Amino acid sequence: AVERTLSIIKPDAVAKNVVGQIIGRFEKAGLSVIAAKMVQLSQSDAEGFYAEHSARPFFKDLVSFMTSGPVVVQVLEGEGAVLKNRELMGATNPKEAEAGTIRADFAESIDANAVHGSDSTTSAAREVAYFFAETELCPRA
Ligand code: CMP
Numbered sequence: 001a002v003e004r005t006l007s008i009i010k011p012d013a014v015a016k017n018v019v020g021q022i023i024g025r026f027e028k029a030g031l032s033v034i035a036a037k038m039v040q041l042s043q044s045d046a047e048g049f050y051a052e053h054s055a056r057p058f059f060k061d062l063v064s065f066m067t068s069g070p071v072v073v074q075v076l077e078g079e080g081a082v083l084k085n086r087e088l089m090g091a092t093n094p095k096e097a098e099a100g101t102i103r104a105d106f107a108e109s110i111d112a113n114a115v116h117g118s119d120s121t122t123s124a125a126r127e128v129a130y131f132f133a134e135t136e137l138c139p140r141a
Pocket residue numbers: 053058062092110111112113115116117
């Protein structure tokens with residue numbers, strides 16, 4: 001089925017100037033960008049987005065990293081977009097990510113791991129709505 005997923009290019013990847021290379025991988029895999037913006041997240045933006053992790057020991061570091069510089073937030077659309085994006089990203093910890101994945105190629109650590117992607121269609125719906133109004137989405141004809 002055609003799905004939508006939320007992708008965030010994190011501050012480490014923006015600082016490395018690899019935004020275009022990462023988006024190129026999505027496009028080569030058949031995903032289309034149907035919304036995008038560059039933003040510097042506030043503390044409350046990041047805390048709200050990652051609310052499900054608020055009890056985890058890494059939460060503080062996660063919020064501090066995600067607010068450390070601009071990010072590029074996008075909505076990707078395509079056949080099986082949620083799983084396809086997760087395959088392109090590789091494992092959360094870049095040290096465990098398969099060769100050729102975004103995290104293996106561009107990420108340094110479990111915090112500075114280059115990209116975020118929704119983990120299910122349910123999370124995707126919540127995450128897309130967190131960053132974009134319905135009128136900001138530009139689905140392909
Ligand atoms: P992300 O997909 O953005 O979702 C939550 C983030 O928390 C994750 O990527 C990692 O960057 C970060 N994180 C840090 N430590 C851990 C951990 N032990 N397990 C999962 N995520 C972690």
